[in-house]
Amino acid sequence: MFDNLRAAAIAGAVACGLALSGPAAHAVESSDPIKMTLHDWTGQLITTKIMGKALENMGYTVEYVQADYLAQFAGLESGDLHVAMEMWETTGKEAMEASLATGNTVDLGETGMKAVEEWWYPIYMKEQCPGLPDWEALNECAELFATPETAPKGRYLGGPVTWGGFDDERVEALDLDFEVVHAGTDAALFAEIKSAYERKAPIIAWVYTPHWAPILYEGEWVEFPAYTEECYDDPSWGSNPDMAYDCGKPRGWIKKVGWAGGEKKWPGAYEAIRNFKIDNETMGRLIDQVDNQGRDLDEVVNEWMAKNEATWTAWTE
């Protein structure tokens, strides 16, 4: 709660004059605040807060601004916003490439986390459909996953249309007896998973990680033929000679993006952001503490910062 207040109330600080340049550990090039964007999922808040605190430790001034994941590019290009810490290959690649092409934003490198996105089912489904996690078992169990609207086909709950992911193509290429139903938002997607999990009812859906759901709900990924670039580009690859997408989804990068002008304004900060690295396991543990154990986000971040000083000071040197 405190974070968004601070973010929303930045204007309050503006009212009282310009930023105060205090004593700094490093010589900072500009005391103007670096505006980092906050989105609406915990993992992103954590990465941003960790980076923000590291930058503050270097002597930079940091402001957090609440911004929509994709709409933020308007702000990053114009310099209203400066740094976005998590841009996922699978959901944001198109928007990011379009933005980089304008020359007004720069790619600040990967975060080290790997986005895993795949068809997922709760573990109790394995009893009813013992062939899982192999994808070829899906057709045998299709009716298990059916609802009145989709019967006799199974119902696969995909991500929002805007996420891409090629699930409609995948179903066709692999000849799966499933109908893809797109959830409109992340929240709707996980609400349905939660509902099914509570009732121990059949469900198969698009889940991704790092996220709290696969930590809280026990389940497995469907094993499709492993992704290769040829699979997406070349129809002749794989089990279906006439269609691409006859494989699983790629493990995607998660990148940082920044306003191009910041490169000149805060070169030291941008260097540190480029160095930022964290792995899925660490992030998963931090997300778990916030979302499932209900701890305060800032407290969790501060605790991690205190215990891992060597890790983050290495970015800033």
Added chain:
Amino acid sequence: MSATAGIAGAQPARLQPWPVLWAVLLGATFLLFFSEGLHDALEGLAPWAFEYPRAWVIPLRDWVSGFMQWLINDFDLGLFTFKEFTRSISWLLTWPFAFANSLLAEGFIHGRGDKAVLLWPRLSWLAVIAIAVLMGFYAQGWRLALLVGACFAYLAVFGQWTSAMVTLSSIAIAVPFGVVGGLLLGIAGFRSARVERAMAPVLDLMQTVPIFAYLIPALYLFGFGPVASMIATIIYATPPMVRMTILALRQVPDEIVDFGRMAGCSRRQLLWKVRIPAARQSLMVGVNQVIMLSLNMVIIASMIGAGGLGYDVLTALRRLDIGAGLEAGIGIVVLAIALDRLSQAFAARPPEQQREDSAGLLRRHPYLAAGLAAAAVTWIGGLVLPALGSYPESLTLTTAPFWDGLVSWININFFDALEAIKTFLLLNLMIPVKRFLLTLPWPLVVGLVALAGYQLGGLRLAALTAALVLFLAVTRQWENAMETVYLCGVSALIASLIGWPIGIWAARKARVNAVVQPVIDTLQTLPAFVYLIPAVMLFRVGDFTAMIAVVAYAVVPAIRYTILGIQRVPPTLIEAATAQGCTRRQILWRVQLPLALPEILLGVNQTIMMALSMLVITALVGTRDLGQEVYIALTKADTGRGIVAGLCVAFIAITADRLIGAWSGRLKTRLGLA
């Protein structure tokens, strides 16, 4: 254009053929739907009528994108660029916003981050509650004071205080801008009929184009953050103020204006000293509407940096923390109720009071002084006892686990029963309607709409509605548009079927009304997202869930206008009917309902408008209509695509509005009410 429009043109003025014509046309339409052979034959004959040919599409989308690109990057006004101009507007707006935010939410701070120094604390929670109570007492009396006090106390006790104050401060700035801007535009429209005519379509678009459609260009032009969301809020919330101003100034009795003239008022004095004070009560209704619509925007504003309660709702639901989302949502509701009741009470205060106030400022002093004293005392007290400054966290309550548990309990125990209801409705109502609308050839729909327009309002209306519907086809949004019509149509129908009986019941029983009013206030201001997520848990992603959300929101005007219509039936007529020996039932069916019909129709109109305004929200649970199109455009930053889809929504709304408006007008004339 189409064969049917030709028939409409060929048979003017003679009224008898109408029912026959409609029967034939509708019969043909149904035949087309039920007989696949006929459908296929026609499709073979004229495939362009079923799938609008790509070659005929007007590339409006690209034009709009190109224009926006030019507006943002290249438009030069001489001394400065257009973007610099809009940026300076938003810079100016930053200041009052920052001040209100510091005063209410954050305190005045110097410096940033760890180096921040608090120069002056925010208003204490006790002071804000005291001021709200004083305003309630001043405007009406103890009852209102208690209600307003309780609303604000909720925010403190449930730990929503700081977020609520962020929201309140953005409302406190957006509302005056909306009110003053709306007043000035309204005055311009009042003075010149030409200005009014030019403004009318713009106002319609401001209210009906979904905000997501123009969000991206707004972010480029006004920058990222609370100001852009405030401007979006102002765009959405101003039209009712403009409309109300024109109406209110017109309704000022001639005698009052003549009196002003005799007193030797200039034109300016006549307006500001005579007309506007005389129209104060009606103007306050406009102010009230601006406040309520601003609060409706809280959620969307929070997506682009406004923070506050809307942000809390979004993050809580993202974690599927339904209880926390509900509590933050109720925070918005209580804020809305407090502001609504206060502004209505100010509107209802008799104007004489005003004159007394301006005559002797002393009369207003006790309230002002008490408010200032409360702020000062709590500030000093806050230095000694922090609890006086900020509500202590250890005393906050939460009911969140209860709501989470309740939803889970319903989910585990009643899912199958709910599923059965859902499947029944889907298979027997929703899917057939959808299939029906999607099989109709577009020239037929354009023709039918034009015909209805001609019958209800003459050639002009026919031309307008036909052009608007044709727009859906030429921009190749036909399928999305029909999905939209289907979802909103079914929802509006169900909302009306629920709303009418409730409205009738409440209009005839004061006790029922006392329960219904707060419920519909809540439905109107509770962000849809709050009940959308539990609905997904119980009904899965899909059209049915979307329909529930739309019905919950759109049922409000159906109830409200029904109550209004029945209560407005002149009591003399009811007395006359009673004297003639009518039973209560007869009075209802023979007197009240027929006379209330025009109002009820206006309610239907508003129900459709509300349903359409929910489209973008329902896109969040995976509908495949124009709302989804707007949403996709937003995520792909495709300005042209978003605006074209947004215009399609607006045009459907305007078509429905004009047709129903014309119908209601006709009924009024026939019943002798106009």
